[in-house]
Amino acid sequence: xxxxxxxxxxxxxxxxxLLLGAAFLFSSPVWSASCCGGGSATSLILPKFxxxxxxxxxxxxxxxxxxxxxxxxxxxxxxxDLNQYRLNLGYAHRLSPRWQAAIVAPYVWNSNQYxxxxxxxxxxxxxxxxLTYEAFDGIKCVWKVRDWKDLIPxxxxxxxxxxxTGISPYDDVANNFDITGRGFYRLDGNVLxxxxxxxxxxxxxxxxxxxxxxxxxxxxGKAVEPYKKELGDRMLGTATxxxxxxxDNMDTMTFSLSYSHLQEDEVSYDGRPYAGSEIExxxxxxxxxxxxxxxxxxxxxxxxxxxxxxxxxQNFPVTDIVTVGVSxxxx
Amino acid sequence: xxxxxxxxxxxxxAALLGLAGxxxxxxxxxxxxxxxRPVVEEGILxxxxxxxxxxxxxxxxxxxxxxxxxELSTSTGVVLYFTMWCPICDTHMSHMRSEVMPNFPTVQFxxxxxxxxxxxxxRSAQLSSGYGGIETLVDSDQALYGSYDASMGTTVVIDSAxxxxxxxxxxxxxxxxxxxxxxxP
Numbered sequence: 001x002x003x004x005x006x007x008x009x010x011x012x013x014x015x016x017x018l019l020l021g022a023a024f025l026f027s028s029p030v031w032s033a034s035c036c037g038g039g040s041a042t043s044l045i046l047p048k049f050x051x052x053x054x055x056x057x058x059x060x061x062x063x064x065x066x067x068x069x070x071x072x073x074x075x076x077x078x079x080x081d082l083n084q085y086r087l088n089l090g091y092a093h094r095l096s097p098r099w100q101a102a103i104v105a106p107y108v109w110n111s112n113q114y115x116x117x118x119x120x121x122x123x124x125x126x127x128x129x130x131l132t133y134e135a136f137d138g139i140k141c142v143w144k145v146r147d148w149k150d151l152i153p154x155x156x157x158x159x160x161x162x163x164x165t166g167i168s169p170y171d172d173v174a175n176n177f178d179i180t181g182r183g184f185y186r187l188d189g190n191v192l193x194x195x196x197x198x199x200x201x202x203x204x205x206x207x208x209x210x211x212x213x214x215x216x217x218x219x220x221g222k223a224v225e226p227y228k229k230e231l232g233d234r235m236l237g238t239a240t241x242x243x244x245x246x247x248d249n250m251d252t253m254t255f256s257l258s259y260s261h262l263q264e265d266e267v268s269y270d271g272r273p274y275a276g277s278e279i280e281x282x283x284x285x286x287x288x289x290x291x292x293x294x295x296x297x298x299x300x301x302x303x304x305x306x307x308x309x310x311x312x313x314q315n316f317p318v319t320d321i322v323t324v325g326v327s328x329x330x331x
Numbered sequence: 332x333x334x335x336x337x338x339x340x341x342x343x344x345a346a347l348l349g350l351a352g353x354x355x356x357x358x359x360x361x362x363x364x365x366x367x368r369p370v371v372e373e374g375i376l377x378x379x380x381x382x383x384x385x386x387x388x389x390x391x392x393x394x395x396x397x398x399x400x401x402e403l404s405t406s407t408g409v410v411l412y413f414t415m416w417c418p419i420c421d422t423h424m425s426h427m428r429s430e431v432m433p434n435f436p437t438v439q440f441x442x443x444x445x446x447x448x449x450x451x452x453x454r455s456a457q458l459s460s461g462y463g464g465i466e467t468l469v470d471s472d473q474a475l476y477g478s479y480d481a482s483m484g485t486t487v488v489i490d491s492a493x494x495x496x497x498x499x500x501x502x503x504x505x506x507x508x509x510x511x512x513x514x515x516p
Binding site for chain 2: 170171220224
């Protein structure tokens, strides 16, 4: 009996880890809107007690207007159909019992149709390298709270470096709807807190990112007078709440809901802050995950939705994102 | 089992390296601050800084025909801002409307819509984006877009004295536009 309980508890932790990885990678608003570059994820998290993991996911992102600088929602024009598709390949590897590293590489396709113009471009997106420390050794999920120690969550502390491997406005492109990356290095600090009390699970993710200032001498393929540009500091917070159901064959179905808030401070040109260039986006998400009995395969379906309403964002496109993905864990 | 794992890892690594090795890798990895602007012959007809802008004539979003030199004859300069009604364009246009235009009442400002394709569609985009108060040229065949070698956010300043193009680059934070307009004769 004891053994029977130990298996699903471990399984929940493993599945939870995979979903948290999914949360890191997919459910957050990862600045992937079709007019702002794409493909840059925060990181990829490897479940406890596993050696490595391969993750493949495909995003379909549809543009549905934008919020202006005053937070007012502005609708698309009739005939406009703006989309971005991304294939994300990720690999995570355990370095030691508490340390892991990951790499995520997106490939991006832009498909944009305006009433008087159409464009289709594709290319590699911005890649992400991640290093994560797990501040725990054992399984932190419990079946029942018997002691205060049972309430201790699993905590992950990570850093992630976004590398500008994508096609940015500073390359040979016509406009921002054709880009696949932002063109800046960014260093993120990530904190992920997760607690599972079977069958419920809750997690909090906080990420703070600092872009590195860069030289610019080309804009949209045209050489310009050189200047320095720095994007504003980035903050991302995501809260996720989920429920796991064990099937008769011990496979699991997990359903999670999430809420995310993303913001970036103002852009600077040659050290001068550009007031009014701040960015903000609120979104909600739903994740459905199916995991096999031994938890080495996890299939995920994710839907992220931004509300086309005033006050839900600023200077940012309103998009819906559907993600289909699969993870395979090596133990 | 070991071989399967090895193969999957090798395939994954190869896929990542393959992507990294394709033509998506750009100069963004090592940005340059070198001035690579080509030398242009000044004083001749052209659309780059230092050149004399050729005349053009096109419809605005109200269906009126607008000509560059007609506008220059009644103003101290003309500003063209190329818009596709996106969030970044909105940031620029909002800033230009509130921080630049009021300081230069004798300058004629135009938004240039190069994506809508028709007068009716352009007017609709202009109004729904909240810029009904700024005159908009409908570049339905992207003639201006191509002529000025423009892109989203390109801002062009043409003065009235010598009809010289004073600026042709991204709006950024509007500081250079303001400095350029202050220097107009």
